[in-house]
Amino acid sequence: MRLVLTQYSAAVVLLVVLIILFGLYLSWTATRLDRLHVRLDAARVALDAQLLRRSTAVLELARSGLLDPATALILASGARAAEIAPEEEREAAESALTRDVRAAFEDPAQGEHVRAHPELLDELGKGMRRVQLARRFHNESVRAVRQLRGHRLVRAFRLAGRAPNKPSFEIDDEPPASFAR
Amino acid sequence: MRIGIVCPYSWDVPGGVQFHIRDLAEYLLKLGHEVSVLAAADEDTVLPSYVQSAGRAIPVPYNGSVARLSFGFLSAARVRRWIHDGDFEVLHVHEPGTPSLSLLACWAASGPIVATFHTANPRSRAMLAGAPIVASAMEKINARIAVSEYARRTLVEHLGGDAVVIPNGVDVGYFSALRPRPEWQTPRGQEEDGGTLGFVGRFGEPRKGLSVLLEALPAIVEARPRTRLLVAGRGEPEEVLRTVPARVRGNIEFLGMVSDEDKGRLFQSVDVYCAPNTGGESFGIILVEAMSGGAPVLASDLDAFSLVLEGGAAGAMFPNGDAAALAREALALLGDPARRRALRAAESEAVRKYDWSVVASDILSVYEMVTESTARVTARVTAENGGSR
DSSP: OOOOOOHHHHHHHHHHHHHHHHHHHHHHHHHHHHHHHHHHHHHHHHHHHHHHHHHHHHHHHHHTSOSOHHHHHHHHHHHHHHHHOOGGGHHHHHHHHHHHHHHHHSSTHHHHHTTTOHHHHHHHHHHHHHHHHHHHHHHHHHHHHHHHHTSHHHHHTTTTTTOOOOOOOOOOOOOOGGGOO | OEEEEEEEEETTSOOHHHHHHHHHHHHHHHTTOEEEEEEEOOTTOOOOTTEEEOOOOEEEEETTEEEEEOOSHHHHHHHHHHHHHHTOSEEEEEOTTSSSHHHHHHHHEESOEEEEEOOOOOOOHHHHHTHHHHHHHHTTOSEEEESSHHHHHHHHHHHOSOOEEOOOOBOHHHHHHOOOOGGGSOOTTOTTTEEEEEEESOTTSGGGOHHHHHHHHHHHHHHSTEEEEEEESSSOHHHHHHTSOHHHHTTEEEEESOOHHHHHHHHHHOSEEEEOOOSOOSSOHHHHHHHHTTOOEEEEOOHHHHHHTGGGTTSEEEOTTOHHHHHHHHHHHHTOHHHHHHHHHHHHHHGGGGBHHHHHHHHHHHHHHHHHSSOOOEEOOOGGGTSOO
16 A cells, blocks of 8 residues: 555654654653652662761760760760651751760860870761761752752653652751861 | 773873872772773873773864863763773762763763862853753762862852862872972072062963063062062963063073972972962862962962962962052062961961872762762663664
């Protein structure tokens, strides 16, 4: 059978091509969104790991016997509170821990007392820096997901599915000035 | 750790990004990591063993100047091959916003990707046109690093999103351990009416600002007739001398291209290192080097410079392009040995955070963080490659 390309069938072909292209675009966007969700999950895992590492470093320092008992008690309870805080109180507890550490090491002379085990202070310094880094990366991922999810097509075609919209993690993570290198 | 680093610019051409990548790669190798750098290079270039060539870069007009870049399917295939063969744990791309190997690598790879942004540019309309293309490759990046607060601001304005600031590294110990060269120092007995100013850079480029310094020179020479200006770097001395009044020509010495060692010894020798750059600087690595070498610094008040000089606490500044102010500040410094000593002390404090030991440990922290929760780097197989998805 000979194919006769009338004006009508040309329009149909064009329409079909457009629908296919649109479908490809949607599927590409869905892939992007999926990738961003995976990236965000990874960033959250990394952030949790760094927060745990930081509180562990604080606990070790508190239990080392190198600090005065009052400082040690403040640090130990701050670290423990951060570790066991339920999700909705997490940010407040981690911020409080940062402030405890800042209060404890505001005076550079405090660092002198832990001279015998410099690796403890070093680990805490690293832990605090890594929390800062991990939090930036996490919040950047949150922003990227939000931006794409806010896209008109993504909302209209529900490309995000049932994945919940995750909030950014906002805490005070500024290390004490005496930790600056 | 197995680390793949992608250099966006041609390895043959000296530049800040290339030097940063070279020093980072060598520092990481010294720590016992496996490092492979992918860079464009001409066929006859002798490359260090850790650099792999992705072919030569082609000069194209891009964003207002001619850039030597790599692009096209052949480059893309080479990038994919390198990623596949390297089996990296982390991929570190530099300047992924430019049409370069770095963008190709982001496009071709999946897995943990770290990106460093070096440039500080005003927002340009032409670059905005490419933003959506860059954005989707950028979405794969797990961790973004900016080399300065200024570069970070540029990134936020151009592409949105945030980055952590980890500065460029300098081998502070190398520069601080070098000895001065007596012929570059102010001779004994000339401390009252002389002094030595230093300048390093491709002085033919207007943005390096040598013209501002030359404009200031007659006033400086008038007050201190035996002042010498030592200019190191590539360029045409005759062209420069033509723009200077005849009476101060004898006060200028051109040293030509100098080795890293001589550059460091120059910093050790001069009384004031002058950086009159008029713009286009995102970091100012040369300032950190000069400060490591113990040269009191006098620089234009660019945002990037002001950050390095800690707002004037670790070096003197003058309003950008203002030759009269430069002359005034230079004379004040030359006439005040106590202030120069104080600046040297402040500098050696200020540069500690730029030492490779600190910078590389921060970068390694970022690597560890992104690898902790993400799988290996793999090359995406695409239709153009002959494979299927």
